Amino acid sequence: MPVDDLIVGLDIGTTKICAVIGEYTDTRRIEIVGIGTAPSDGLRKGVVINIESTLKAVTKAIEAAEMMSGREVSSVITGIAGAHVEGINSRGVVAVSGRDREINEEDIRRVIDAARAVVIPMDREVLHVIPQEFVVDDQGGIKNPLDMIGIRLEAEVHIITGSVTSAQNLLKCVNRAGFRVEDIVLESIASSRAVLSEEEKELGVLMIDLGGGTTDVLVFVDGSPYHTDVVAVGGEQVTSDISIVLKTPSEFAEKLKKESGCCYMPLVDPDEEIFLPGVGGWPSASIPRAELCKIIQPRMAEIFSLIRDKMIKKGYLNHLRGGVVLTGGGSMLPGAAELAKEIFGVPARIGYPFELGGLVSEYKNPMYSTAVGLIIYGNETASKDGEMKSGGRRGKEGLGRRFRNWMKEFF
Ligand SMILES: Nc1ncnc2c1ncn2[C@@H]1O[C@H](COP(=O)(O)OP(=O)(O)OP(=O)(O)O)[C@@H](O)[C@H]1O
Ligand SMILES: [Mg+2]
Incomplete structure (x- = not known):
């Protein structure tokens, strides 16, 4: 099986x-053939x-996935995250170059180049430049200006940067494990590919x-x-709260959270009791499930409220028609x-990764949204490469690759 038929x-x-x-199947659809995890x-x-x-x-994780699929992995698309990640919006303007005033790929390249020409500190690098919309003369809201006639072309873009050293350390881990990194993608961008519908993205x-x-x-x-944005609080914090309040080891707190946890009091039956086995010489006991909810809910509410306050400050809360x-x-x-519905005041749902083909089904869990999204992202990049005939997914570095990196973010 040629390695190029895999996307990891x-x-x-x-x-x-x-x-x-x-x-890839014969019809160029993607099937999931293996999944492997390892504690980090x-x-x-x-x-x-x-x-x-x-x-x-x-x-360990890649070997487990190889074992399940019977395939050999040589390169991967990996995710990056962390509080060092920042997103900014920027815009650029150029004059359309052609005599016929028809916007060509070179004009799009130049305008995106102009938009990304913001001062970025030496210790940061650009991870993504994602066009939001183009303006041709005074007509805004254009998603793809190619072949349109105009004099002045403007681009609005979202630029995501991250720390150079974080990316290098990530690369080092994967390379030293013996695999090549085809692309580094912001984890939330990847997850969004796996769980958000086009309609939701359009609605906001x-x-x-x-x-x-x-x-x-x-x-x-x-x-x-x-x-x-990245909020430096996550599920580990919830576990640590449980561990502190119930004076129990964090492994047990984690188990308790997963088996009996809840973060919304109206869903908890006030009479429901949960069993706490004795640890470290303490006798076993039982507590109302509501007690556990009282520990978890404030932390989750804190995370959501923090995000809501930022949404209000940035003016996005009224743009979330997609919830x-x-x-x-x-x-x-x-x-x-x-x-989430209560705190944000809009509908909320859980995002499971979209169904891809294949016999393996373990990936249909929100925990795997990022990994599945990386595959979807990689596939989009690969097919756009094909469209642009710029030398395939593993083409040469240089201008061609840079252009590809911008083009891959389109739409
Ligand atoms: N059934 C469950 N109920 C409650 N919490 C759960 C459940 N399953 C997993 N979690 C929590 O989800 C968190 C792990 O989520 P995930 O696998 O998405 O994180 P990660 O990708 O390893 O971390 P990060 O994205 O922050 O680097 C843990 O804190 C875990 O306790
Ligand atoms: Mg994650």
């Missing part, structure tokens, strides 16, 4: 590392802090990826991203959607 998403998360292998302990809040243990977990939607170490936020308006979509492992907490 590698999500290096704070609590788990997950590899998902997609394979070399990251803090989305950022690699221990190369050795991360690369071991990367190897807030996606919240509730991870272990961080909570990632991405806002779409009129089909394009306008706001990227809120929660994904990531933390969204599995019962009551998450109900609490």
Whole structure:
């Protein structure tokens, strides 16, 4: 089986590392053929802090996916996250160059170049430049200006940057584990590909990826991203709260959260009791489930309120006609959607990864949205390469690649 027929998403998360292998069918559709996970302990809040243990977990996750699929992985598309990630909006203007005033690819390249020419500190690099809309002369709201006639071309873009060293450490882990990195994609951008419908993005939607170490936020308006944010609080914090209040080890608190946790009091039966086995010499006991909810709900409410306040400040709260979509492992907490609906005042749902073909079904869990999204993203990039005939997914670096990187963000 030629390696080019595989497309592998590698999500290096704070609590788990997950590899998902997609394979092209004869009809160029993608089927999921393997998935592998390994516990992650070399990251803090989305950022690699221990190369050795991360690369071991990367190897373990990919080997498990290889074992399940019977395929061999040589390269991956990996995600990046962490509080160092920032998104800004920018715009650029150029004069249309052709004598016939017809906008060509070179004009689009120049206008995006102009829009991304903002001052970026030396220690940061651009991860994505995503066109939001083009303005031709005074006509705005144009998604693709190619071949239109005009004199003046403007582009509005969302630029996402991240710390150079974080990306380098990530690359190092994957390379040292023996795999090539085809692309580095912001994790929330990847997740959005796996869980948001085109309609939601057009209507305006807030996606919240509730991870272990961080909570990632991405806002779409009129089909394009306008706001990227990372809140440095995640599911681990919820577990730690339970562990502190109930004076129990964090492994047990984690188990309790997953088995009996809830973050919305109206869903809890006041008479329901949960059993706490004795740990460390303490006798076993039982507590009302409502007590556990009282520990979890304030932390989840704090995370959502923090995000809501930022939405209000940036003026996006009134643009969320598509509601809120929660994904990531933390969204599995019962009551998450109900609490979000109450705090944001718009409909909220849990985002499960879209159905892809194949016999493997384990990926249909919000925990795997990022990994599945990396595959979908990689596939879009690959097919756009094909359209542009710029030398395939593994084409040469240089101008062609740079242009491809801009073009891949289109639509
Ligand atoms: N059924 C469940 N109920 C409640 N919480 C859950 C459940 N399943 C997983 N979680 C929580 O989800 C979190 C892990 O989510 P996820 O796998 O998306 O994180 P990650 O990708 O490893 O971390 P990050 O994205 O922050 O780097 C953990 O805190 C875990 O406790
Ligand atoms: Mg994650």
